[in-house]
Amino acid sequence: MIPRTLFDHEHEEFRNTVRRFLAEECAPHLEQWETDHLVPRAIWQRAGELGMLNATTPEAYGGLGLDRLFSMIATEEIYRAGLASGLIGFGVHDIVAGYLVNFATEAQKQQWLPKLAVGEAIGAVAMTEPDTGSDLQAVKTRAVLDGDEYVINGAKTFISNGTNCDVVVVVAKTGTSGKGAQDISLILVEAGRAGFSKSKPLKKVGLHAQDTTMLFFEDCRVPKENILGGVPGQGFIHLMKELAWERLSIAISSVAGSLAVLEHTLDYTRGRTVFGKPIFEFQNTRFKLADLKMQLAVAQNYVDRCMEQCLARTLTPEAAASAKLFCSDLYTKVVDECLQLHGGNGYMLEYPVARHYLDHRVLRIAGGANDIMKDLVGRTL
Numbered sequence: 001m002i003p004r005t006l007f008d009h010e011h012e013e014f015r016n017t018v019r020r021f022l023a024e025e026c027a028p029h030l031e032q033w034e035t036d037h038l039v040p041r042a043i044w045q046r047a048g049e050l051g052m053l054n055a056t057t058p059e060a061y062g063g064l065g066l067d068r069l070f071s072m073i074a075t076e077e078i079y080r081a082g083l084a085s086g087l088i089g090f091g092v093h094d095i096v097a098g099y100l101v102n103f104a105t106e107a108q109k110q111q112w113l114p115k116l117a118v119g120e121a122i123g124a125v126a127m128t129e130p131d132t133g134s135d136l137q138a139v140k141t142r143a144v145l146d147g148d149e150y151v152i153n154g155a156k157t158f159i160s161n162g163t164n165c166d167v168v169v170v171v172a173k174t175g176t177s178g179k180g181a182q183d184i185s186l187i188l189v190e191a192g193r194a195g196f197s198k199s200k201p202l203k204k205v206g207l208h209a210q211d212t213t214m215l216f217f218e219d220c221r222v223p224k225e226n227i228l229g230g231v232p233g234q235g236f237i238h239l240m241k242e243l244a245w246e247r248l249s250i251a252i253s254s255v256a257g258s259l260a261v262l263e264h265t266l267d268y269t270r271g272r273t274v275f276g277k278p279i280f281e282f283q284n285t286r287f288k289l290a291d292l293k294m295q296l297a298v299a300q301n302y303v304d305r306c307m308e309q310c311l312a313r314t315l316t317p318e319a320a321a322s323a324k325l326f327c328s329d330l331y332t333k334v335v336d337e338c339l340q341l342h343g344g345n346g347y348m349l350e351y352p353v354a355r356h357y358l359d360h361r362v363l364r365i366a367g368g369a370n371d372i373m374k375d376l377v378g379r380t381l
Contacts, residue, residue: 001297006069006304014051015073021050022081030083033209037201038163039086041119048119052090054097061101062114068245068310072252079256082352084359086209089122091249092160095242096123099169099186103229103238108188112167124165126156126189126215127239136171136239137181141217143172148224150174150187152195152217162198162213166191170217171239174232181236186228195220206358244320246367248310251303251323254331254363257356258296264352265289265338268345285341292334299327318380325373328363335360 007015025046033039047053055070057063064070071094078087097116100109115121132138141154152172159168168189175183189196199214228238266289269280279285306323309315339346339353346353364370 001293002301004300004304006307007073011069011073014070015077017050018052018074018077019081021046021052022077022083022087026083026087027081030085030209033086037208038211039089039209041122041164044119044122044164046119047090048117053119054094054113054117056094057097057101057113057117061109062117063097064117068307071249072307075249075252076256079253080260082260082355082359084253084257085207085355088207088210088253088359089161089164091253092125093123094249095125095246096167096169098242098245099125099228099238102241103186103234105225105230107225108228112188115166121166122161122164124159124161124168124215126159126168126170128156128158130155130157130214136236137184139171139173139184141170141172143170143174143185143187143222145174145224146221149221150224150226152187152189152220152222154217156215156217158202159213159215160210162215163201163211168215169228170215171235174227174235182233184235184239185232186235186238187222188226188228189217189220189222193220193222205361206355207362208358240317243367244315244317245310247320247324247373248303248306248315250363250367251299251306251320251327254324254327254360255296255299255303257360258292258327258331258334259300261334261338261353261356262289262292262296265341268351268353269341272345279341288337288341292337295330296334299330303327318377321368321373321376324367325370325377328360328370331360331363 026043051064052074055064055066056068059065075091078084093116097113100113112121116123127136129139129141132140143150143152154172170187170189172185172187173183174185177183195218197216202212204212269285270278272279303323306315306319335353335356339357342351342353345351348354
């Protein structure tokens with residue numbers, strides 16, 4: 001592959017720190033986390049100590065004030081280590097911080113960003129509803145102004161960090177114009193408020209250590225000051241501005257996970273003997289792996305180029321959608337081909353490829369289904 005040029009010495013030192021933390025303090029406990037459907041708060045706090053949570057948060061608000069490359073490194077290492085099952089929630093937490101850094105009032109920043117940066121508070125985003133997915137303008141959750149408070153009613157589903165969350169960025173309609181986007185606001189809702197409740201963790205195909213739940217709002221009252229940014233009706237604009245990073249983050253995850261699977265499969269095929277010789281020695285095996293390596297080299301370079309644009313604040317929605325679409329589809333191809341090369345062992349969870357098989361699939365749905373990504377790219381033709 002073409003050498004990557006994004007990272008300097010400081011970035012690589014951070015990568016080594018993250019890699020040690022994941023190997024020594026996370027990987028040995030993954031099975032227990034999957035049984036509990038939860039990553040312990042102590043892990044969040046330890047990640048905060050190491051700068052893994054919201055490294056891009058300004059120092060004035062308790063963060064490190066670093067560039068997005070540190071977020072990229074944390075994501076890559078989580079997928080490289082096969083720990084997305086629980087730690088995918090770190091990425092959602094980072095998105096919450098992004099909303100606050102970019103759009104919140106000074107009081108909102110002071111209240112939440114320092115706590116989020118050290119893992120004292122855990123963030124979640126509540127977009128999806130039982131009957132509404134990628135079409136965010138169709139959300140039914142409504143917040144009605146009553147004096148100095150908004151009264152929220154509605155339900156959200158598939159909420160990452162749902163059990164652990166201390167603050168939720170809730171997508172709700174606050175206007176009545178009927179013009180869709182103009183009626184949407186983002187509202188900060190604290191856990192523990194009357195009328196705000198959480199379901200038990202949802203049973204999923206994969207990501208078993210991730211506390212994914214439904215959230216319910218029944219006459220839940222919050223101060224009108226909890227509107228993100230203080231001005232209602234700006235929610236859809238805020239969502240669209242942050243979706244590019246969310247989609248690029250999914251592309252980053254997909255390439256890192258794919259490369260990890262390819263590496264594990266190379267090791268497996270070189271060590272496993274069939275008909276008197278290693279599986280790798282068969283031309284069919286080498287051709288398949290060569291094809292995957294070639295496609296991943298292209299994907300990595302495209303993602304790195306998108307990251308350069310992200311750092312320069314020139315990343316377009318089309319480029320982010322293309323990255324998310326291509327890379328998450330490629331992740332599925334890599335996992336499927338590599339599992340097949342493992343034979344029956346590939347279906348056993350003691351082999352990393354099986355865990356990736358379970359945990360990767362949601363990336364073609366999260367951040368906007370890939371069918372929607374095709375439509376977004378198609379609009380630019």
